[in-house]
Amino acid sequence: MKKYSKIILLVLFIGFLSFMIYKITSMINHKKEVTEHIKTIPTFSYQNLSGGTFSNKNLKTNSPTLFVYFNSECEFCNEEAQMIEENKEKFNAIQVIFISFEQTEKIKFFAQKHKLLNHDNINFVSDTKVTFATNFDVKSLPCLVLYDKNQQLIEKIKGQTKAETLLKKLTP
Numbered sequence: 001m002k003k004y005s006k007i008i009l010l011v012l013f014i015g016f017l018s019f020m021i022y023k024i025t026s027m028i029n030h031k032k033e034v035t036e037h038i039k040t041i042p043t044f045s046y047q048n049l050s051g052g053t054f055s056n057k058n059l060k061t062n063s064p065t066l067f068v069y070f071n072s073e074c075e076f077c078n079e080e081a082q083m084i085e086e087n088k089e090k091f092n093a094i095q096v097i098f099i100s101f102e103q104t105e106k107i108k109f110f111a112q113k114h115k116l117l118n119h120d121n122i123n124f125v126s127d128t129k130v131t132f133a134t135n136f137d138v139k140s141l142p143c144l145v146l147y148d149k150n151q152q153l154i155e156k157i158k159g160q161t162k163a164e165t166l167l168k169k170l171t172p
Helices: 002-037 075-086 104-113 163-170
Strands: 045-048 053-055 065-069 095-100 122-126 143-147 153-158
Touching (some): 065 075, 075 104, 075 163, 104 122, 143 163, 153 163
Parallel strands (some): 095 122
Antiparallel strands (some): 045 053
16 A cells, blocks of 8 residues: 555656646746747737827837836836936937827826827827737836837836936937
């Protein structure tokens, strides 16, 4: 009886260990795939505030891009938007895309509150299908994804970041 118990425990242990190795390997491979996927701006399509579509085709060429993933009720997101508003002249050469999974009315109110509407380089879009977080490997709010003028990933920043730091990273 003891012999069977030991064999069963050994088989269970080996099975558990194999399962854990498989899961860890899968996570590492997934992380590599995602990292490769976001090296350049992934294909995307979101709804702009007027109900139209905003996609890769709307991005300006030869211009750095800053994606800001936000929620209108997030205190840090509001502070990030305020910092960008206070330095909006310095951001003129950078296209800034604010993305939220919220309804367009909430996003528009957020944009108006921070006086960021009606700027050629600043866009607000609604991620109605909630794909941004997966496509750009984002797991927190606010999250900033920075791309250079060639649409190559510079950095992904979790949390609030000073405008000066962003400008330094986005301008050569």
